[in-house]
Structures are given as structure tokens and as C-alpha cells.
Amino acid sequence: MLIGIVGKTNVGKTTFFSAATLVEAEIGDRPFVTINPNEGVGYVRVKSVCTEFGLRCEPRFGWCNGRYRYVPVKLLDVAGLVPGAHLGRGLGNKFLDDLRKANVHILIVDASGATDEEGRPAKPGSYDPLRDALLVKEEFSHWLKGIIQRNMVNITRKINIAKEKPEVVLGEVLSGLGITKEDVSMAAKELDLDLARISNWTEDQIFSFASLLREKTKPMLIAANKIDVPGSEENLERLRANLSEPVIPTSAEAELILRKAASAGLIRYEPGDSGFEIIDESKLAESQIKALKLIQERVLDVYGSTGVQEALDKSLFEIAHFKAIFPVENETKLSDKDGRVLPDVLLLPESAEVRDVAAAIHSEIAEKAIAGLDVRNKVRISLSYVPEHRDVIRILTRR
């Protein structure tokens, strides 16, 4: 499971990444601070199942506070984009290759409008963050177009000489990006383009094709970041009015401050909370108390949270359409064979069946699986049954 973080340079990608993973990485108010990608583990939130059953779970990975179970996911923060990246400007767009395996992208924009087109610091409100979002989408399409063009000789040979089906050929070339031959056929059909003649398409036609493929196969959520800066609300409204993707207001900086303070034992705060509690005021400098108060007033009281956790949760469960399944071996104790209560959570595509749950546990379990048990409702379910988000499942196997 991988969530990719993308955006123009200097919008807060690494701050968002660090806030979600607590991995130390360089942050700075200038373009191109990040060059090599940062990888770390963040968490998505699932409403606790243990509480519902009157139990306390013992996660092998992540944690549970009785309200929410925090389930690990990988996060990747890459270098920033600028206009013309596909022509080699800034750090180019080749680094988008690192995001090939991402199940979903969080596109971060600077909602305060305090960075210009090139990511240079500017007066808040002086730049339109809608352009940040369009820029990133456009660069993504150029990147996809580039992949198709680099493979064109090979594609043409397979179609014209080996007489292979065009959608199959393109599907193969793009399979590493999670693009199928069905996606390819659908995009060509929608644009009324003949795949068999792809070598004769114009640059614009290839670009339109790449754009549509991107839209269909690279789902995105927009994080309107730096929402703590006064004046950002207007931009938030405009982003929402002009983009088809969900837009979540975030303050990555506030989340980073809160999480660091919590891990230093200064405050009680869990990611996604609408408030925090100072543990011992005497341990905090006056400036720290002031900063925390500002976060409460400008971010938490206005938006209900810093938005970082919400963005992660929404990207995986609503945009990428994943679900969380709790596998157990003992349906009365909700435990594994050693008595560990609800030890694991599997993140699987919404369409995953009981047999996929078995396969995600272990290939040996998958081979021996004969059915499943819906533990909440105590009913036997077939291998082709599609369990729901937060279902607790036991796999029944033959000896």
C-alpha cells in the first residue's frame, strides 16, 4: 500500500510527509529542497472494532486507542514540480517514475498563495493555487505521454509486424503503472482515436490520450495546505469550485508541531483529533504555548482537525477504494492462535473477495481455504463473498 505525495515545489510536501511519518527530512522555504525521495510509514485510521466487541486489541503493527485503529501504509514524498518540468525545467519530471507503484496520490497545493509559479516565496494571496493543481496534473500527463512515446517503435512493430492487438500491446507497456488494456481501450474510444494507427497520432492526440488515462487510473486527492495562513479560506472555496477531486484543507505544519510535541510527552494528541491537552505547562516555553494556542484557534477550531489524517484516510478509502479487513483465527476471542486480539488489519481493494483475504494472509491458507466466517454476524460465507470495510473474517480451511 503506497500513498504518493506530489505537488509544485515549496508547497509543504515534505512537511506533510514528516507530519504523517515522523521521519526527519529536510524542510525549507525555497524551491527544490527535496531531491531524492523520502520514504516512510504513515497510518490510516479505521474506526475501532475491538470496542464494539468489548475487547482491547493488540495490534502487531500500528496502534489502537479504543476509538481508532491506526494502520500502517507507506508514504513517498518526491521532489517538486515547476512549469515545463517535462522539458527538463527544475528537477524535470522523471522522478515521477518513483511513484509508479502508488495506489493513490495526494496532490498538495499552497492554499495561502504564498509561493509563485516557480515555488519562490511570495506575498500570501498573490498566486492562485488552482494553477498549482493544474500544473501537476499537466506534468503527470506529459510524463505518461513520454512513456508512450519512448516505447513507440516497439509498440508500432508489435501492432504492424507481429499483428498483436493494439490495446494488448499498450496494456503491456503501461501495466507497471497499473493501467490495463481495458483502460487503454476505453480512453481511445472516448476520444474517438484509432489505436491501430497510434504511430500516426499527433502530439496533441497522444497528450489527450495520456491525460484521459491519467484521470482514469491515477486517482488524486487535493490537500489545500498552509490553511493556517490568513486568507487561505477564499482559495479553498475556489479550489473546491473548480476541481473535480475532493479538496481537504490541511496545515501540515500544525500537524508536525502537534505530533512532535506529543511524542516529546508535552501534549496529549492523536492524529486526526480536534484538540490537544497540555500535560505540564511549566515544561513549555511561552512561545511554544503561543504557537499551540494559534494552532487551536486558526486550524482546529475552524476546520475540526489539521486535515492531514483526514487526507490520508480519504485518499485510501474513498479515492483508491480500499477497505480494511480484520482477519482472526479464533472467532470467540477475536484472536490469532496465540490469543493475540485482532492482531492484523488487511488493506484490500473494495472488490476483494474472501479468497483474496485468504491470499493476503498466506498462500498456504489460500490453498486450503474452503469458506469464510463473518465473525460479527456469525454466518458462513463463500470464497467469492465480498466482505465489507471493517468486517472481521475467519478463514475456514480443510485439514
Ligand SMILES: Nc1nc2c(ncn2[C@@H]2O[C@H](COP(=O)(O)OP(=O)(O)OP(=O)(O)O)[C@@H](O)[C@H]2O)c(=O)[nH]1
Ligand atoms: N504556514 C504554513 N507553512 C507551511 C505548512 N506546510 C509547510 N510549510 C512551510 O512551507 C515551506 C516548504 O515546506 P516543504 O515541506 O519543504 O515543501 P516541499 O513541497 O517539500 O518543497 P520542495 O521539496 O522544496 O519541493 C517550509 O518553510 C514549511 O515550513 C503549513 O501547513 N503552513
Ligand SMILES: [Mg+2]
Ligand atoms: Mg520537499
